[in-house]
Amino acid sequence: xxxxxxxxxxxxxxxxxxGRRALAGRLSWGLADQAASSVxxxxxxxxxxRSLGVTAFxxxxxxxxxxxxxLNVSRGVATDPLVVRFSGVPEASWRAAVARSSGAALAVGAxxxxxxxxxxxxxxxxxxxxxxxxxxxxxxxxxxDAWRFAxxxxxxxxxxxxxDVVWGVALVPAMVVAARAGSVAAFVLAWGASxxxxxxxxxxxxxxxxxxxxALGWLREQRDLGSRYLVENVSLSGAGxxxxxxxxxxxxxxxxxxxRGAELLLGPFLAVLMGLSLVTVAEAARxxxxxxxxxxxxxxxxxxxxxxxxxxxxxxxxxxxxxAGGLVL
Numbered sequence: 001x002x003x004x005x006x007x008x009x010x011x012x013x014x015x016x017x018x019g020r021r022a023l024a025g026r027l028s029w030g031l032a033d034q035a036a037s038s039v040x041x042x043x044x045x046x047x048x049x050r051s052l053g054v055t056a057f058x059x060x061x062x063x064x065x066x067x068x069x070x071l072n073v074s075r076g077v078a079t080d081p082l083v084v085r086f087s088g089v090p091e092a093s094w095r096a097a098v099a100r101s102s103g104a105a106l107a108v109g110a111x112x113x114x115x116x117x118x119x120x121x122x123x124x125x126x127x128x129x130x131x132x133x134x135x136x137x138x139x140x141x142x143x144x145d146a147w148r149f150a151x152x153x154x155x156x157x158x159x160x161x162x163x164d165v166v167w168g169v170a171l172v173p174a175m176v177v178a179a180r181a182g183s184v185a186a187f188v189l190a191w192g193a194s195x196x197x198x199x200x201x202x203x204x205x206x207x208x209x210x211x212x213x214x215a216l217g218w219l220r221e222q223r224d225l226g227s228r229y230l231v232e233n234v235s236l237s238g239a240g241x242x243x244x245x246x247x248x249x250x251x252x253x254x255x256x257x258x259x260r261g262a263e264l265l266l267g268p269f270l271a272v273l274m275g276l277s278l279v280t281v282a283e284a285a286r287x288x289x290x291x292x293x294x295x296x297x298x299x300x301x302x303x304x305x306x307x308x309x310x311x312x313x314x315x316x317x318x319x320x321x322x323x324a325g326g327l328v329l
Contacts, residue, residue: 029157030279038271058253072233079149081222087282102210109139137192147202167198
């Protein structure tokens with residue numbers, strides 16, 4: 001027999017149920033978006049490895065890990081503070097913040113890109129050309145990532161998913177053209193050019209013009225959060241970059257490619273982890289704003305679930321035969 005509820009209980013139950021459904025929807029879009037991003041990254045890695053061989057793939061991997069460090073710098077100073085402070089806010093506040101944060105991401109891309117371009121021209125050779133091309137496409141790569149975070153801050157992960165799908169579709173003809181050229185530089189340019197297509201589409205999706213001229217103001221306003229995220233992000237990604245550079249210097253770029261190939265096995269788990277983080281930081285900000293006493297339980301459940309998933313995936317990798325990895329790469 002259905003228990004009798006009061007009118008007040010029925011009114012409070014409906015919003016709770018709808019809130020859980022909304023949260024589930026946002027988490028689903030986060031996972032879908034990260035799946036699309038990770039699948040395209042995995043496909044690029046495998047395609048480059050099979051097209052160019054392990055040594056050239058090592059050169060490509062040096063550019064890739066450098067992009068990872070710069071991406072984390074951009075996220076630390078531009079988009080991580082945006083998600084924390086401008087999730088679930090009025091649209092006018094969100095739009096103003098996105099214009100400045102995306103402008104900051106563009107500024108980071110332009111400044112670091114100029115350094116990469118100069119360093120690449122000075123180095124010369126395959127490594128130098130890869131870094132020079134990376135410098136040319138960094139602004140587009142960082143802007144595309146900034147749109148993703150902006151959409152999740154607004155609670156509209158569907159747009160982020162569509163944007164990543166656009167990038168993936170643009171990658172196909174770009175990679176085919178790069179394969180005909182047969183050089184690492186061509187693949188880096190193809191990867192960045194397809195990101196530029198998605199970045200331009202993100203401008204259409206949002207209707208917001210990035211404002212690099214407001215970047216310094218954004219950095220000053222968010223320096224309390226930005227400095228913390230910057231240190232955390234750079235220390236994590238910088239360790240991977242130093243490892244790749246050190247391995248390349250000691251054992252050659254072929255060893256860098258071999259290690260990068262093994263790291264691709266982490267891709268599916270990292271896809272889930274990143275997909276959750278795109279949504280859960282914004283959700284934690286909403287919980288803190290609406291019910292601060294629930295934040296501890298929210299973080300405990302989230303962290304515990306991720307730890308269990310990491311243990312399960314690590315155990316599963318122990319069962320993968322070496323021959324399977326060889327067939328992939």
